[in-house]
Amino acid sequence: MVTIDDYQGQVTAWCPGCGDFGILQALKKALVDLKLEPHQVLIVSGIGQASKLPHYMKCNTFNGLHGRILPVATGAKIANQELVVIGVGGDGDNYGEGGNHFLHTIRRNIDITLLVHNNRVYGLTKGQASPTSDPGFISKVQPQGVISSSFNALSLAISLHASFVSRSWSGDIDHLSWLIKEAVQHKGFSLIDILQPCITFNKKNTYRWYKERIYKLAEEYDPANRLAAFKKAEEWGDKIPIGIFYREKKPTFADQLFGLKKGPLFRQRLDPSQVMPLLETLS
């Protein structure tokens, strides 16, 4: 039986008190609850504080480039559908540098779970605004305060027909680990935008700030209604909802791919003679 200890990783390099710890804990818990062994799981991360996470776990890890989590995860999942592939990274990683992949991975509905540690700031590079920083957020590079509007990943994902759109936060490990389990079990692309205090660089969106605002979507809330989901996703300010905003069953990318009909790619025997009939047609 797999236990939390099986997922014990390296010594962390995060600031003591950082929200990242909660996410790490919730992820381990979810995987153990799902009875997944470390070798069955692949975490793909980028570069940033969040993206260091897989080193603090113990499972297959591809810690790639800043912003390129999703394409690596996509390639890995296509090659080996048997792996549970989880993307992990920051708001800069996924919504800044990696914005284009975010759009198009949603369109593919490939069976990957994406955890975005949304601390609304660039942590590792020391505190610049991120796409999710609030207008007015002041940093050394934004001394007059952010003047662009804030990136709402949830409404954007809903607008793109994402099949699983959710939010949690690092301060509620039970909720987050429940959500991760739902997301991993969902067949298709699952987004979990995780609100996370950065105690060092985001003095606005603190633990307390979130604590005062966050509430769970009501039991009655119906995550099957896209328009309602869009509306809900727009809610932000004094009250911040968490939970599954939208969920839809639809075929995944790999389900449909002709090229996978012969079975998982990585299990296929490589057979040069395959090309003989093709060469024939050239004569």
Added chain:
Amino acid sequence: MVTIDDYQGQVTAWCPGCGDFGILQALKKALVDLKLEPHQVLIVSGIGQASKLPHYMKCNTFNGLHGRILPVATGAKIANQELVVIGVGGDGDNYGEGGNHFLHTIRRNIDITLLVHNNRVYGLTKGQASPTSDPGFISKVQPQGVISSSFNALSLAISLHASFVSRSWSGDIDHLSWLIKEAVQHKGFSLIDILQPCITFNKKNTYRWYKERIYKLAEEYDPANRLAAFKKAEEWGDKIPIGIFYREKKPTFADQLFGLKKGPLFRQRLDPSQVMPLLETLS
């Protein structure tokens, strides 16, 4: 008085009958109607059939890289706010290769008008699916048909709080040129997604196909309601609405930038002695 002739450009290299011609005509008409002289206008384009457009006009032109229309346009507009800056390119340019810039330029609400020639295919590279191709669209690279969901630029833009979100089509020059005028006059980022038949590579979304489906948003339609706009933007199929889906007045990027308070950047005298007091602080 500026006339259409002042905008006479090079010989076109488009396929006879292509929807691009209608867009070219509408754009020229709009600029003339707006009494803009060629030297007041800068068109920034990318690479693709659509992006060849500025050569068939006659005005300041930066024909840059595939996918990079918006950042070039952004830089140019920041440097010289007096220019009317118009981005022109294809659906591949703007929603494929350039997807990330699309997101973040909307967030900036910089005063640029973007014309997307949305032929729902990669024209110049000979017919591959684009992000806006319908699921099931068959091409040589997608012989099993597209399996990703189609990119709806309008709902995405609305989800990102774009301040001017609209659609027209190449088959209605009056509507399109009216819309371009509205967009250029709008202060902030304006998106015009222009449905355009590609007679060579998109045998599905033909002139006739559009003609049968397209209708104009009703007079009563209120473009100030975001939620309604989102709903409207989702309408697609037997009926396809065109017009201004969403419009909102809000400060533009340049309006707010501290760095522009001293006036347009390109008019400023370059003064090395500016740094003297700064050097002083280093002693």
Added chain:
Amino acid sequence: MSVDFTLKIGGEAGQGMQTIGYALSKTFARSGFHLFANQDYMSRIRGGHNFFQIRVKEEPVYASSEEVDILIALDKATVEMHRPELKEKGVIIFDGEHIDISGEPSHLLSVPLERLAREEGGNKLFSNSVAVGGALGILAYQFDILAQVLKEVFVKRGEEIVENNIKAARAGYDFMQKNYKDFCLSPLRSGRSDKKMLISGNEALSLGAMAAGCKFMSAYPMTPSTGIITYLAGKAKQCGLVAEQAEDEIAAINMAIGASFAGVRAMVATSGGGFSLMVEALGLAGMTETPLVIIEAQRSGPSTGLPTRTAQGDLEFVLHASQGEFPRAIFAPATVEDAFWSVVKAFNVAEKYQVPVIIMSDQHLADSYLTCKKFDVSKVKIERGIISDAELAKIKDYKRHRFTQSGISPRALPSQEGRIVITDSDEHDEEGHLSEDLEIANKMAQKRLKKRQGLASEIEPPKVYPHENTEIVLIGWGSTYGALREALDVLINKGMDVSLMHFQEIWPFPAQFVSSILSKAKKSFCVENNATGQLAHIIRAETGKEVTAKILKFDGRPFSWQYIIRELKKGGKRWSL
């Protein structure tokens, strides 16, 4: 005299030159001739001026010629542009009812292409089939073979189209035989060569990938590399592979890296602009030691440049691309046959050394067709360099990036029970965890760079033809081989003491070999499709030796052997402005 003639079909984009040029090529190929066909097309879909040029020869042929025997002019511009290329006895086939040509009429063969097309096929679209039939008519060659080829080429479009094309071609054939009997070249008899394939560079690269067991390919469309994903996507179902069009080139290469990490052979193909966007992830492959094959199909730059034209302008870029230092291999196939085998080898080298391998193609190679013997697929060996389950079971403490003598660490795949595989774009320890330790950083960098030695031992030195120890050495790389080879044969025939040193594998650089060849020659000329002489620059950096002169061309068009000889006579140039 043995057969050697050139047929050129010119017209606007959209007139179907590619299709009929291919059909005609196939007809000759099937008839036992050697053949080289190249294409010149604009970056547009309709209009403008394109051509398809076929050189047919009894003896092996390597490149096109500047002189044309039969010019099929589908529009007037073709006549204007290419008339000067016509041989003394050359003929122009054109539609006199639509094109008005002045000048010496003796070689002007007016054929009512459109009329015959309408009469026989019911549509003027069949004009070019009429023209093709006409061309065959003037050669008095067997019509049956063409008919069969047309059938194969058009079969997907339905029986009627097939029939009409054949009828149209027949009409052209008959018209020619009837009206221009005197102009007929000496009737062509079948060539003597045994059965050949007719294959383009892009097809050969794609087939090489499939033969090597490439299971994942991702790309963003970009001329002249698009043909590769097109080919592979077409076979995906049949052969069980995935060819994915990515949202951009950055995604394409990162997907391929992900797929490779997860255990399949993966490849990307692009051109210079797309490769530019892949540069960061090239370093990722280097750092994470993930095998990867990249096809970089060069076109004329800088920037968007001439998107549909050929060049060899990216060599030094590819060699040094990405920040920091890590080993890589660079191949530059010289012919379509080479193209096939280079991909096969690239996958083996990539997996054996866990490095990126880059294959430099170009528009000229990608789009040209050549006849060649069927590839002997039984010779394809697949060496994966992945440790077996049995070996893995013996390792107690599996570490993906273990320090080893060769620099090659044991590569296991994720998902094997009891082992986990970790890697990182940051500098990392043997396990793959990120590390900032000075000692580890030093050792890990050395471990990676050590692989250069093994890699170097894999490299074939440049081929020297016909033999070493000549007074003059021509030097080339990649797709210029054909023109160089043709030039060489002419020069040798003229009694010159000259040889060709041609690179098909460029990096790690075979410095010693090259140095020794150059030491023996009195004069050396580096022939490159670029403006600065990049291979010459690398040769000097690696051997200290400077070539006597460079013969360069950078207008987007390939070399002809005639051009090379002309420039050689001028003494080449040290290109300086």
Added chain:
Amino acid sequence: MSVDFTLKIGGEAGQGMQTIGYALSKTFARSGFHLFANQDYMSRIRGGHNFFQIRVKEEPVYASSEEVDILIALDKATVEMHRPELKEKGVIIFDGEHIDISGEPSHLLSVPLERLAREEGGNKLFSNSVAVGGALGILAYQFDILAQVLKEVFVKRGEEIVENNIKAARAGYDFMQKNYKDFCLSPLRSGRSDKKMLISGNEALSLGAMAAGCKFMSAYPMTPSTGIITYLAGKAKQCGLVAEQAEDEIAAINMAIGASFAGVRAMVATSGGGFSLMVEALGLAGMTETPLVIIEAQRSGPSTGLPTRTAQGDLEFVLHASQGEFPRAIFAPATVEDAFWSVVKAFNVAEKYQVPVIIMSDQHLADSYLTCKKFDVSKVKIERGIISDAELAKIKDYKRHRFTQSGISPRALPSQEGRIVITDSDEHDEEGHLSEDLEIANKMAQKRLKKRQGLASEIEPPKVYPHENTEIVLIGWGSTYGALREALDVLINKGMDVSLMHFQEIWPFPAQFVSSILSKAKKSFCVENNATGQLAHIIRAETGKEVTAKILKFDGRPFSWQYIIRELKKGGKRWSL
């Protein structure tokens, strides 16, 4: 004996070493000393091990030393790691109430840092000010200067913080004087140097850009270049410029190109990974002939590598980056003073020749502080190369890319009445319209490449110090200057016949000059912060000459002069594994 001592502050990230290290540096700088301070930090925000090292000298100083006089250990790890660097008479200042140090106690100066901090400042956060005060105490140096500096450094955080810092520092100072009188080094008197600035590489680069009139800068944060956008953004309002954080590096460079096209001086700054993403648009600048300044701050690669450490691993990459061929210039400032002037020159060269100019910085240059004379801003000349309205009025038929003798075409800005400005990433005609014409393509490529000549004439050959014609030549480029210069002085003092040839401008390569220097020397050693010897490779490619040996270092840490001398004694290495 004249003053030359080294003070090192070590501790965890987040302990404020940067701030107090800077305050201490400023104190010495203001006291008339020369000073060099460098930083070593990890890619994390809290914890781990960082240090800030200051070398103070009466004579000019160029680099840090391996030997430490005063080690301020804010944690135990610092003691463990850096004790071996301590000089015989060196001392360690540490908090004995919290850190337990064993071993020879004679140089262990335990100070109750935390307790004093709490007592005097009310918070243990002031511990490091106590330590700094203590360091000054042991030097028996004037406390007032430090007090003044602390005031300036903390003024933005409010009066109370200022006061508490000063009190804490005072307590440390007094404690030291009282308890460790005997350990006090010979009391420090003020240096003799006139007033100096204390400035870091990033500050110098930023100020250079501002002096040159850079009005637009865009970047995506990336160590070690982030300091530049941070600095400029801080001055945006005051100086009327825009510093925009882009969504990614591709956007950053394309924005800068757009801004430059529209008429302002524009710049980007990044590190290798970000530069990789900018490569495609580098070619765009080359093709559209849009002036652009790029600061490439190198860090240890490949890929993400060691994100906060130094390297010189990107030179050949930057030199050949982007498909196709176009002229560019590459500078590599050797010192902070150089950094300032290199940016000023870069803008002039970029605009005069309408090319991209790349400045190679690195973490060592970016983050190190050096004392130097105030820059004489009156010497800044701005040459824009934009044609004036008057000139423009004289041109009837304005063509942005007109063929000219020099290759430089008239650059007008969009928005001038009666003229339009057109350019294209495709090959284009003189007007700027896309063209596929063979002749035009050829001429336009030549026109662009012609600019190399003019560019070459702008390049300063490498500085040779102290004079030419020595038996041994050391060769270096960029930020290694300091260590090389210090090593050289030592070697010369020892009577060696040695000189230093140091590149601050690398491309176009001053081949003739370099060749002549190398011809005269018996032995040459190329010293580079990379694993393959990239400058040495370029030297050979450009001159055919091979250096005798390379002295390389690629563990992310800068050279020390001691390291260079040690390696030189070993004869350098032809680095092969």
